[in-house]
Amino acid sequence: MSIPDYQSLMLPVLEIGASGESSVPLASDAIAVRFGLTNDEREQMLPSGKQRVLHNRLHWAKFYLTKAGLLESPKRGRFVITDAGRRVLASPPTELNTKYLLAIPAFRDFYRGEEEAGAADPVMEAEPPAATPEEVVDAAYKALQAALRDELLGRILQNSPAFFEQLIVELLVAMGYGGSRLNAAEQLGKSGDGGVDGVINEDVLGLDRVYVQAKRHAPGSTIGRPEIQAFTGSLVGLGASKGVFVTTSAFSAQAIDFVSRIPQRVVLINGKRLTELMVEHGVGVRISRIVEFKRLDEDFFSEDE
Incomplete structure (x- = not known):
């Protein structure tokens, strides 16, 4: 079986949070067994090579559930279910996904960012992607690179x-x-x-x-x-x-x-x-655009005991 997308992992992650405090590395083992993932699938990396696909998808499932108030983080790297999450599990939806979470005001405000209340955004009204943000970025990068290589070969043959x-x-x-x-x-x-x-x-x-x-x-x-x-x-x-x-x-x-x-x-x-x-090696090409992504610096927030 292939690795489930992050939306398909939301309900299993919520159930794991209901069984007690957990983390993405711990949850990955339970998820791998539940979905019958092979060792290769467990170890499969994102195209960037910086994170396992399974861990990345679990992270985003957990993150979105937390923003919706269904999970909470008692301490760094850990998560557990909230009372709101238990109410969802008491009567679980047919599909627990981003579309379902958008019905929760707190998540909708987060997902739509700083838009004015009530302002319709055609991007946000569209069906949320099944891929995680990193996967969307990686896929777009690969598509742009493939198009660039094809264009390069065409120009070489023209000259x-x-x-x-x-x-x-x-x-x-x-x-x-x-x-x-x-x-x-x-x-x-x-x-x-x-x-x-x-x-x-x-x-x-x-x-x-x-x-x-x-x-x-x-x-x-x-x-x-x-x-x-x-x-x-x-x-x-x-x-x-x-x-x-x-x-x-x-x-x-x-x-x-x-x-x-x-x-x-x-x-x-x-x-x-x-x-x-x-x-x-930068031959025949030049930089068109630089997109910089930042992440939280955990060392900055670490306090000496």
Whole structure:
């Protein structure tokens, strides 16, 4: 069974609070058993990698129930049911969710923020999302990143082979290879069939070298094993042990399997990975907007005994 969304966890969390004082870590064990979650599901992390999905959803279920006055926090990190919560459990609704909580004035005032009383907000009138706020933010971020990568690949293919050469130079330098842009350009500046081929220093001092080949192909085409074999043959001829093959398209399964079986260390970078690296290292992109989220600083409020 998949991990329940935070609204589906509201009633179980309220029932846990009715059995005595509890916490999110303690509740997670009971919830995992109740819903038959696997170990992988218990340990699954948010895309940010900073919190378990189950803990995040339990936190928001508990938080919303607390804002509705159905739970209270007797001390840091703990929760327990209130008299109002017991009344709800005495006659439980068919669904205990955000829509139900919005009928409670205290929660409605919190959920709508500082809007004037009685002012209709079309966003708040819509069905509340099943995902937690962090999940909504993470999903929006992933969607924007995917759109950006797709746009990057499209622009690369629209530009000239010479531009593609310069792009590879910029990316490798941004990743710490080749020393300076001038040095990298000198070594990777050989024009070919829409790509670049050459040897580049792995570090600023040139203690080791990497052979680079890049192919600018339209999406849908595939780099097969024969091209990778030819590339590794060039490595052997140069006495090199490391190589990077970059393409705007993709690699066949046979090509990927081949590089896993050879003694040389060859890294394959397809179009998707190329655009990911461009975004990660700030090549061809710039910051459009910064959204900063703050959280409570527990250390600030800790008093020495």
